[in-house]
Amino acid sequence: MAAPSRKPDVFQAIADPTRRQLLSMLGEREMPVTVISCHFPMSRTAVSKHLRILAEAGLVKERKVGRETRYRLEPEPLLELKRWLAYYERYWDNKLLALQRFVEGDETDGTISLITPDEDGTRSAE
Amino acid sequence: MAAPSRKPDVFQAIADPTRRQLLSMLGEREMPVTVISCHFPMSRTAVSKHLRILAEAGLVKERKVGRETRYRLEPEPLLELKRWLAYYERYWDNKLLALQRFVEGDETDGTISLITPDEDGTRSAE
DNA sequence: ATTATATGAAACCAAAAGGTTTCATGTCAA
DNA sequence: TTGACATGAAACCTTTTGGTTTCATATAAT
Numbered sequence: 001m002a003a004p005s006r007k008p009d010v011f012q013a014i015a016d017p018t019r020r021q022l023l024s025m026l027g028e029r030e031m032p033v034t035v036i037s038c039h040f041p042m043s044r045t046a047v048s049k050h051l052r053i054l055a056e057a058g059l060v061k062e063r064k065v066g067r068e069t070r071y072r073l074e075p076e077p078l079l080e081l082k083r084w085l086a087y088y089e090r091y092w093d094n095k096l097l098a099l100q101r102f103v104e105g106d107e108t109d110g111t112i113s114l115i116t117p118d119e120d121g122t123r124s125a126e
Numbered sequence: 127m128a129a130p131s132r133k134p135d136v137f138q139a140i141a142d143p144t145r146r147q148l149l150s151m152l153g154e155r156e157m158p159v160t161v162i163s164c165h166f167p168m169s170r171t172a173v174s175k176h177l178r179i180l181a182e183a184g185l186v187k188e189r190k191v192g193r194e195t196r197y198r199l200e201p202e203p204l205l206e207l208k209r210w211l212a213y214y215e216r217y218w219d220n221k222l223l224a225l226q227r228f229v230e231g232d233e234t235d236g237t238i239s240l241i242t243p244d245e246d247g248t249r250s251a252e
Numbered sequence: 253a254t255t256a257t258a259t260g261a262a263a264c265c266a267a268a269a270g271g272t273t274t275c276a277t278g279t280c281a282a
Numbered sequence: 283t284t285g286a287c288a289t290g291a292a293a294c295c296t297t298t299t300g301g302t303t304t305c306a307t308a309t310a311a312t
Contacts, residue, residue, distance in 0.1 A: 011140055011141050011143075011146070012141050014137055014141075015137050015138050015140075015141035016299090016300085017137075018300090020137070020210070023214075024213070027214070027217060032258075032259090033258070033259065033260095034257085034258060034259085042300085042301065042302090043301075043302065043303085044258090044259080045259090045260080045261095045301085045302075045303085046300070046301055046302075048259070048260070049260095049299095049300075049301085050300085052260090066258090066309065066310075067257065067258050067259075067308065067309040067310065068257090068258055068259075068309090069258080069259065069260090073217060075214050075217035075218055076218075078211060078214050078218075079218070081207075081211060082211055084146070085204060085207060085208055085211065087150070088149075088153070088201050088204050091153060091199060091201035092201055092202075092204075092205070142269090142270085144270090158288075158289090159288070159289065159290095160287085160288060160289085168270085168271070168272090169271075169272065169273085170288090170289080171271085171272075171273085171289090171290080171291095172270070172271055172272075174289070174290070175270080175271085175290095176270090178290090192279065192280070192288090193278065193279040193280060193287070193288050193289075194279090194287090194288055194289075195288080195289065195290090
């Protein structure tokens, strides 16, 4: 599944509210562009561009049917997000957090590196 | 870049790889700007601006200590992301997905709306 | 065949994002 | 007090983003 170019990653793709709305809309059923776009206060072309960004991030798939192109949700890339988020679960346990702060004491220089997720949350592909 | 009048939401905040790296760095320990910025290939001022964006999204907190300002992770806003993501868990079950497609049959007009999360994943407050 | 529909590509534009450099201010150290 | 450090604010620049309008092409319908 290697796609190492500069395609927009999932973090970028879901940053835009319009695109999040598109995802929720396309989860239920496959839809053609014209139908999709009538739910948005912008031109069909603009929606089409958002769909392209989602497609490049792997979050939607297109399928040609006659003269229309239908899009549907492809949730798999969200797993990367889930994985990224999972790392931070440990901070939601306040007790652990408090303990950690206590153990750290008063240190200030900040040069150590404990376990971290991929530095920027971008795993090449697998 | 500047902070627009509207606060950046968490989706926006984590869209940038530098900011994700900042989060993972600040999870382990509180750190002052100068120390943080020496890990990045950009100016201290640029890092400072990223920190501001994270702070406005509630993802980091500042604390003044003498002449330095220390930042640390504040994971709570990630819960919104987790909540958003949770909706899509249902699509990761391929069997459910297949069943759904079968039930939908051949319909094409796409005007129905089944349950969806907040349309754009932005809940005012909670 | 002709016309209407569905869509993407292209050219263009304003605003936002990400970065830089310079300057002002507050705090620590001699 | 004087000077060095830590930081944020301001002004500025370039690239990206999100949108528009127009045009070309493929399919469908009459």
